[in-house]
Amino acid sequence: MNSTLLEIKNLQVTINEIEILKRFNLSVKKGEIHAIMGPNGSGKSTFSKVLAGHPSYRIKEGEIFFKGCNILNLDPEERSHLGIFLAFQYPIEIPGASNEEFLRLAYNSKQKFCNKPEVDPLEFLEIINQKLSLVNMSPKFLSRNVNEGFSGGEKKRNEILQMILLDSELSILDETDSGLDIDALKIISTGINHFMDTNKAIILITHYQRLLDYVNPTYVHVMQDGRIIKTGTSALAKELEDKGYEWLND
Numbered sequence: 001m002n003s004t005l006l007e008i009k010n011l012q013v014t015i016n017e018i019e020i021l022k023r024f025n026l027s028v029k030k031g032e033i034h035a036i037m038g039p040n041g042s043g044k045s046t047f048s049k050v051l052a053g054h055p056s057y058r059i060k061e062g063e064i065f066f067k068g069c070n071i072l073n074l075d076p077e078e079r080s081h082l083g084i085f086l087a088f089q090y091p092i093e094i095p096g097a098s099n100e101e102f103l104r105l106a107y108n109s110k111q112k113f114c115n116k117p118e119v120d121p122l123e124f125l126e127i128i129n130q131k132l133s134l135v136n137m138s139p140k141f142l143s144r145n146v147n148e149g150f151s152g153g154e155k156k157r158n159e160i161l162q163m164i165l166l167d168s169e170l171s172i173l174d175e176t177d178s179g180l181d182i183d184a185l186k187i188i189s190t191g192i193n194h195f196m197d198t199n200k201a202i203i204l205i206t207h208y209q210r211l212l213d214y215v216n217p218t219y220v221h222v223m224q225d226g227r228i229i230k231t232g233t234s235a236l237a238k239e240l241e242d243k244g245y246e247w248l249n250d
């Protein structure tokens with residue numbers, strides 16, 4: 001059995017003719033949690049958006065295989081249905097769209113793709129209510145518009161709620177821990193740990209070692225100037241916390 005979920009080879013990506021990812025390589029197996037750290041502007045969010053299929057980026061070279069399929073020509077929704085989930089660094093507000101309806105449509109659209117029965121609003125409420133407690137969210141957030149007026153921490157919890165609901169095999173969390181107070185960080189970490197199992201993988205983009213105190217990474221990577229320049233274990237994150245990134249260039 002091949003347990004490799006994601007295989008990225010020699011990825012070179014530009015936006016507006018500017019090269020952002022430069023020979024980026026990464027291999028992720030089921031059951032693994034990969035932390036990606038690195039200075040601002042090193043290309044971490046670019047990598048996550050390219051993986052999710054953002055149309056603004058141009059792939060000059062390289063390959064992305066997910067569960068053995070080349071996904072480079074797939075739309076974001078096809079990638080999502082196949083099992084890739086991205087929690088945004090900056091979750092967007094969608095005025096006019098109720099959170100409950102948004103979540104139900106996303107859920108049903110995946111059910112349909114997987115040839116599973118779609119659920120009606122009442123059945124969905126039962127499903128989502130169970131998930132809400134995992135991220136300590138009040139049902140009140142279902143009737144509000146998607147992220148509209150949510151605090152920073154509430155937006156991040158709403159992203160984790162989506163992740164848990166869609167039950168994707170590969171989730172990329174782009175700085176989901178940034179700006180959270182310690183209680184919110186614990187709630188999110190508990191949600192992540194509850195969600196994770198041996199059939200899934202998670203890529204955590206983070207600046208803070210403190211998240212990794214709660215969610216234990218299999219690997220820690222340092223990204224700089226569009227590529228991974230160092231890979232280690234959680235000890236590497238601790239070293240970075242003490243020493244910053246400069247020493248890596250010596």
Ligand code: ADP
Nearest residue numbers: 015016018020039040041042043044045046047
């Ligand atoms: P990180 O998430 O690691 O902080 P990003 O992936 O957001 O880094 O950005 C990587 C680099 O790409 C930055 O230097 C950023 O300014 C640049 N970049 C991103 N989008 C654009 C764009 N539309 N035009 C030009 N440069 C861009």
Ligand code: MG
Nearest residue numbers: 044045046089
């Ligand atoms: Mg970023």
